[in-house]
Amino acid sequence: MxxxxxxxxxxxxxxxxxxxxxxxxxxxxxxxxxxxxxxxxxxxxxxxxxxxxxxxxxxxxxxxxxxxxxxxxxxxxxxxxxxxxxxxxxxxxxxxxxxxxxxxxxxxxxxxxxxxxxxNLREPPITSDILQFGDLTLDLRAMSVRKAGKPVNLTAIEFQLLKILATHPGQVFTKQQLLDLCWGYDYVGDDRLVVVHIANVRKKLEDNPAEPMYIQTIRGVGYAFRKDDH
CATH class of the missing domain: 3.40.50.2300 (Response regulator)
Known part of the structure; x- marks a missing residue:
């Protein structure tokens, strides 16, 4: 229970x-x-x-x-x-x-x-449990993140946002798509929820959140994880 x-x-x-x-x-x-x-x-x-x-x-x-x-x-x-x-x-x-x-x-x-x-999200079978982007490491099965070898403490929602973007590098997700995928119900008209959580993830991951290396803002559309190596 x-x-x-x-x-x-x-x-x-x-x-x-x-x-x-x-x-x-x-x-x-x-x-x-x-x-x-x-x-x-x-x-x-x-x-x-x-x-x-x-x-x-x-x-x-x-x-x-x-x-x-x-x-x-x-x-x-x-x-x-x-x-x-x-x-x-x-x-x-x-x-x-x-x-x-x-x-x-x-x-x-x-x-x-x-x-x-x-x-409580558990991953289905996947090709690789570990995603590596420069000094950023995501362990999808353990739901953990490390930056330059040091643990990054993300909430469940923050990890889910990062996982969705990082497992689809280069793909652009609208804010509404991220709301649907992460929160699981309709949040029409309140996309600031995504904006704030993305900002929180950037603060924890980025050396300079104002110039993010990982999660890119696609102006007028949404967000994408950088496809190229860092």
């Missing part, structure tokens, strides 16, 4: 989410504050965290930052604000996805399942 940690101090929201997740067979833990969430994440090792931005003591952004120092657990952030700033901040510090309140419980469950599918 997969375990979800809900971090929210609104009892009505927690009750609603808990009911829907348990109906889908998930085990649920609840934390009402940031410090409580960090402590519970340590000892319970949840499969996914649903994290509200507005929390007492520590806000959701700070909780996400601290979690990302030690864990790549999928994080779905909840925000009561519809502004782009909160969404971009959350994704920029390592959240995998976000929902704006009020939301459909069914949509939340769909996103939880999609994030868990990405995190």
């Amino acid at each position: 997969q375990q979800v940690l809900i971090v929210d101090d609104e009892a009505s929201i927690v009750h609603l989410i808990t009911g829907y997740l348990r109906k889908e067979g998930f085990s649920v833990l609840v934390a009402e504050t940031g410090p409580e969430a960090l402590e519970m994440a340590k000892w319970s090792a949840p499969d996914l965290i649903i994290l509200d931005v507005m929390l007492p003591d520590l806000d959701g952004f700070e909780v996400c930052r601290r979690l990302r120092q030690t864990s790549m657990v999928p994080i779905l952030m909840l925000t009561a604000k519809a502004g782009e700033a909160d969404k971009i901040i959350g994704l920029g510090i390592g959240a995998d996805d976000y929902l704006t309140k009020p939301f459909s419980p069914r949509e939340l469950v769909a996103r939880v399942k999609a994030l868990l599918r990405r995190a």
Whole structure:
């Protein structure tokens, strides 16, 4: 049974989410504050965290930052604000996805399942488990990345984006195609989700993210992994 940690101090929201997740067979833990969430994440090792931005003591952004120092657990952030700033901040510090309140419980469950599918992705038989691009090494089976021999910590979504591009060097993917392939459901009109995650991958991989060697922006279309050797 997969375990979800809900971090929210609104009892009505927690009750609603808990009911829907348990109906889908998930085990649920609840934390009402940031410090409580960090402590519970340590000892319970949840499969996914649903994290509200507005929390007492520590806000959701700070909780996400601290979690990302030690864990790549999928994080779905909840925000009561519809502004782009909160969404971009959350994704920029390592959240995998976000929902704006009020939301459909069914949509939340769909996103939880999609994030868990990405995190638990196992590769079908492939010709080679290892992809080498100069000093960049991708181990597709282990879902790991090394740059100049040093490990690069990518979230499940970040690795999936990189894998899709790197296994099809030279092929251009639109933002919508990457949304469909990585998140598994329709995200029409919100391609900034891809933009922010690509930027995060570049920060971790590139010597100079402003002049990327690996993931190229194809202006007006999308992204492609450089086909030539580095």
